[in-house]
Amino acid sequence: xxxxxxxxxxWTTAVDPADLNETVRHAPHLFQACVNKTADLRVTxxxxxxxxxxxxxxxxxxxxxxxxxxxxxxxxxxxxxxxCLSFLKAFRLRFGAFDFALTDDGPVFLECNPNGxxxxxxxxxxxxxxxxxxxxxxxxxx
Numbered sequence: 086x087x088x089x090x091x092x093x094x095x096w097t098t099a100v101d102p103a104d105l106n107e108t109v110r111h112a113p114h115l116f117q118a119c120v121n122k123t124a125d126l127r128v129t130x131x132x133x134x135x136x137x138x139x140x141x142x143x144x145x146x147x148x149x150x151x152x153x154x155x156x157x158x159x160x161x162x163x164x165x166x167x168x169c170l171s172f173l174k175a176f177r178l179r180f181g182a183f184d185f186a187l188t189d190d191g192p193v194f195l196e197c198n199p200n201g202x203x204x205x206x207x208x209x210x211x212x213x214x215x216x217x218x219x220x221x222x223x224x225x226x227x
Contacts, residue, residue: 117195123187136206138210139156156206
């Protein structure tokens with residue numbers, strides 16, 4: 086939140102290590118290597134169902150401008166699907182929104198958000214994520 090009370094977000098930005106100094110120790114930070122990505126993947130896992138979307142944007146962080154994104158529903162590579170399912174099983178989760186940077190060498194894991202947003206993916210692709218969540222909840226309550 087800015088000093089005037091308005092909400093703000095900090096998007097992923099490139100950082101030159103030479104620009105870092107001792108002030109970085111005053112707050113938590115997350116630094117990761119920059120990869121030469123060709124696209125991003127959002128893999129939404131609901132129970133055993135996997136919804137994979139390739140996200141194309143010319144931005145380092147596509148979340149900064151949703152108007153500059155295009156989407157393509159793709160089949161999740163089987164090894165990636167297996168790894169996502171294993172991840173959720175290890176953490177005893179039934180849902181995960183996985184983000185990957187797609188490179189010429191394959192996908193690079195960025196994060197799994199166990200409460201990740203999915204409505205915008207459904208809106209833009211027609212994937213039945215809400216129905217999958219409802220089915221999972223009904224199955225778990227039976």
